[in-house]
Amino acid sequence: MSPALPHRVIFDTDPGVDDAMALYFALAHPDIQVLGITTTFGNVTVQQGAANALYLCALAGRQIPVTQGVARPWVKPGEAPPAYIHGADGLGNLPERMAVKEQLDPRSSAQFIVDMARANPGQITLVAVGPLGNLSLALRLEPELPRLLKQVILMGGTVLEPGNVSPVAEANIWNDPHAADQVFTAGWPLTMVGLDVTHRLVLPVTLFERIAQHHRHRATDTLHHAVAFYANFYGSRFEHVAAVHGCFGHDVLAFIYLVAPHLFQTKSGQIRVATDGVAQGQTILKRQAGIEYPQAGWEAALPSSTACMGVDAEACSALFESTMMRPWLSA
Numbered sequence: 355m356s357p358a359l360p361h362r363v364i365f366d367t368d369p370g371v372d373d374a375m376a377l378y379f380a381l382a383h384p385d386i387q388v389l390g391i392t393t394t395f396g397n398v399t400v401q402q403g404a405a406n407a408l409y410l411c412a413l414a415g416r417q418i419p420v421t422q423g424v425a426r427p428w429v430k431p432g433e434a435p436p437a438y439i440h441g442a443d444g445l446g447n448l449p450e451r452m453a454v455k456e457q458l459d460p461r462s463s464a465q466f467i468v469d470m471a472r473a474n475p476g477q478i479t480l481v482a483v484g485p486l487g488n489l490s491l492a493l494r495l496e497p498e499l500p501r502l503l504k505q506v507i508l509m510g511g512t513v514l515e516p517g518n519v520s521p522v523a524e525a526n527i528w529n530d531p532h533a534a535d536q537v538f539t540a541g542w543p544l545t546m547v548g549l550d551v552t553h554r555l556v557l558p559v560t561l562f563e564r565i566a567q568h569h570r571h572r573a574t575d576t577l578h579h580a581v582a583f584y585a586n587f588y589g590s591r592f593e594h595v596a597a598v599h600g601c602f603g604h605d606v607l608a609f610i611y612l613v614a615p616h617l618f619q620t621k622s623g624q625i626r627v628a629t630d631g632v633a634q635g636q637t638i639l640k641r642q643a644g645i646e647y648p649q650a651g652w653e654a655a656l657p658s659s660t661a662c663m664g665v666d667a668e669a670c671s672a673l674f675e676s677t678m679m680r681p682w683l684s685a
C-alpha cells in the first residue's frame with residue numbers, strides 16, 4: 355500500500371439504490387476509509403436517506419458516523435422523491451427491516467464536513483453523489499473549506515450526454531442548481547463524474563445475484579433486492595439496459611474514479627450551472643481553452659474543474675465485481 359493510502363473519505367449521499375451500491379463498494383475496497391456519511395434529500399427525503407445510511411451500515415456490521423443534512427433545495431421548491439425509481443423507501447421497497455440501534459450523529463451534515471475538514475486539513479476527499487446542498491452550506495460555514503479538503507469528486511451533471519430529468523439536466527444538479535453552481539465555482543480540486551460516463555456502465559442484476567450468492571449475507575441480499583427494483587425502472591427507459599436486465603451504476607463510478615482514475619478520459623475547464631429557465635440544471639463546460647468570452651460569468655479567474663468524458667466501462671465493471679467479492683463482511 356502506498357503511503358497516500360487509504361483514501362480518507364466523507365460520503366455525501368441520498369441513499370438511494372445506486373448510492374447503496376457505491377457505499378458497499380467503498381466499504382469493500384481496501385484503499386478507501388469512510389470517515390462519515392452525510393445525507394441529503396434527493397432519491398428520498400433526507401430523514402429516509404439518513405435512516406437508510408444507518409441501516410446499510412448496520413447490515414454490513416460497520417459503525418460509521420451518519421448525519422442528517424439539508425431537506426430541500428436552496429432556492430427552488432422541492433419535489434416529491436422519485437419512488438418509482440428507488441422505491442418509496444429508497445431501497446426498492448424492502449419487505450422488512452431489522453431493528454437498528456445506532457443513532458445519528460447530532461450535527462448537521464454541513465457542520466460534520468466542516469469539523470472533519472478542520473481536524474484533518476488537506477487529507478479528506480469528499481465524494482458527493484446527491485444534490486449539493488450540504489457542500490454549499492458547509493462553504494458558507496467555512497469559506498476556507500476549498501483549502502481544507504483534499505478534493506471533491508461528485509456524481510452529477512453531463513456535458514455531451516442527454517440529461518435524465520430534462521434534455522440537458524442530470525437529477526443531482528437539477529435538484530439544487532444554485533448549490534451546484536456554488537460548488538463548481540468554489541475553487542477546490544473538483545472532478546465531475548456525470549452521465550457522459552455513468553451511462554456507459556450498465557450493471558446486470560445477475561451480477562448482484564452472484565455477489566449475494568457468494569456472500570450469503572443480509573447486506574448483499576438487501577442490495578440485490580434493491581437493484582432488482584431499480585433495474586425495472588431503467589429497463590422501462592433504455593432498450594439496451596432492458597436487454598441485460600440491468601441498471602446504470604451512476605454513484606459507484608465516483609468511487610471508482612477515486613481509486614482508478616486511469617480508467618477515465620477527462621477534460622478540464624470551467625463549469626457553470628444554469629439555475630433558471632428551460633436549461634435549469636444544465637452543467638456547461640467551457641471546452642475551448644484560451645478563449646476569452648465577453649459574457650459575464652466566464653471570467654478567466656473562475657476556477658477550473660475536471661469532467662469525466664470517457665470510461666473503460668468493462669474494466670470498471672470488473673473492478674466493481676472483484677471488489678464486492680472480497681471478504682469485506684463479517685458474519
Ligand code: BDR
Nearest residue numbers: 370372373483525526604
Ligand atoms: C443520480 O441521481 C440519483 O437518482 C442517483 O442516485 C444518482 O446520484 C443519477 O442521475
Ligand code: CA
Nearest residue numbers: 370373483484
Ligand atoms: Ca445518489
